[in-house]
Amino acid sequence: MSTTALLGPAEIRELAAAAGIRPTKTLGQNFVLDAGTVRKIVRQADVEPGDRVVEVGPGLGSLTLGLLEAGADVVAVEIDPVLAGLLPTTIARHVPGLTPTPSTTSEHVAVTATEGSDAGPVVLRDGDGRERFTLVTADALSVTELPGEQPVAFVANLPYNVSVPVLLTFLERFGSIQRGLVMVQAEVADRLAAPPGSRTYGIPSAKAAWYAATRRTSTIGRSVFWPVPNVDSALVRLDRREPPATTASREEVFAVVDAAFAQRRKMLRSALAPLAGSAEAAFAAIEAAGVDPAARGERVDIVGFAAIAAHLADASGRVDA
Numbered sequence: 373m374s375t376t377a378l379l380g381p382a383e384i385r386e387l388a389a390a391a392g393i394r395p396t397k398t399l400g401q402n403f404v405l406d407a408g409t410v411r412k413i414v415r416q417a418d419v420e421p422g423d424r425v426v427e428v429g430p431g432l433g434s435l436t437l438g439l440l441e442a443g444a445d446v447v448a449v450e451i452d453p454v455l456a457g458l459l460p461t462t463i464a465r466h467v468p469g470l471t472p473t474p475s476t477t478s479e480h481v482a483v484t485a486t487e488g489s490d491a492g493p494v495v496l497r498d499g500d501g502r503e504r505f506t507l508v509t510a511d512a513l514s515v516t517e518l519p520g521e522q523p524v525a526f527v528a529n530l531p532y533n534v535s536v537p538v539l540l541t542f543l544e545r546f547g548s549i550q551r552g553l554v555m556v557q558a559e560v561a562d563r564l565a566a567p568p569g570s571r572t573y574g575i576p577s578a579k580a581a582w583y584a585a586t587r588r589t590s591t592i593g594r595s596v597f598w599p600v601p602n603v604d605s606a607l608v609r610l611d612r613r614e615p616p617a618t619t620a621s622r623e624e625v626f627a628v629v630d631a632a633f634a635q636r637r638k639m640l641r642s643a644l645a646p647l648a649g650s651a652e653a654a655f656a657a658i659e660a661a662g663v664d665p666a667a668r669g670e671r672v673d674i675v676g677f678a679a680i681a682a683h684l685a686d687a688s689g690r691v692d693a
């Protein structure tokens with residue numbers, strides 16, 4: 373693919389100043405200044421020409437442009453209406469040949485910036501009519517459907533404060549997503565990729581494992597961001613796989629996971645007693661699942677949690693999620 377002029381430090385600051393934007397901790401905004409980091413993310417995500425990619429929190433467009441450079445068609449979900457209002461113009465300036473659909477006028481973009489998702493998506497097409505860029509102005513956690521062809525990949529620099537809920541929500545709601553590459557706080561990356569028995573294994577690890585195989589791929593230094601965060605970041609790669617074979621629903625399995633880690637020091641038979649109705653019922657379900665009732669949650673993989681949930685459901689008729 374041809375090289376696109378990605379955003380650099382000076383242009384990012386100019387864009388932000390022109391719009392009166394200062395990155396806010398409330399929205400977890402840390403803009404990537406380094407084009408090399410953007411291309412590393414795209415490369416590790418295995419983005420191919422023609423892939424439909426969903427990006428949450430595009431901000432000023434650094435990663436968006438990197439994805440477009442690789443030939444992907446991007447669906448961007450942005451909660452900040454001011455940033456959303458800037459993005460189509462920035463994309464059109466850096467990727468020549470993209471034009472708005474007839475309904476996507478400059479007035480429409482302005483409405484989107486002030487009224488959010490009620491204004492509908494903004495779409496930029498290439499000369500062949502292909503939808504290269506689609507902007508949805510909305511809170512990612514409230515998005516239940518995406519316009520156009522469904523995405524095959526999820527690639528994002530996720531805000532630190534909502535990274536795990538956003539990732540799990542999109543894996544749940546969009547089964548078309550087959551792989552993902554996310555940049556998150558390094559500590560969160562460790563939790564997402566942790567195997568059972570590790571110090572950082574917990575609820576995010578187990579729930580992510582329901583959907584995908586995960587691994588931490590790279591550490592990202594603080595200096596590539598504006599403003600500079602107080603912590604390092606890391607990249608996590610996810611590859612979709614089938615959930616464990618079980619008669620329990622996802623909600624029932626996740627209820628068991630939540631209960632198991634509610635008090636990490638408790639053995640499973642004690643931790644799951646409230647969910648099962650009694651310590652005896654919990655013990656029976658755990659033992660029937662082939663798991664040691666004296667084990668703690670951090671020793672159990674998602675297959676084990678799924679088996680426990682199935683036996684609890686069989687015994688009680690349901691598991692309260």
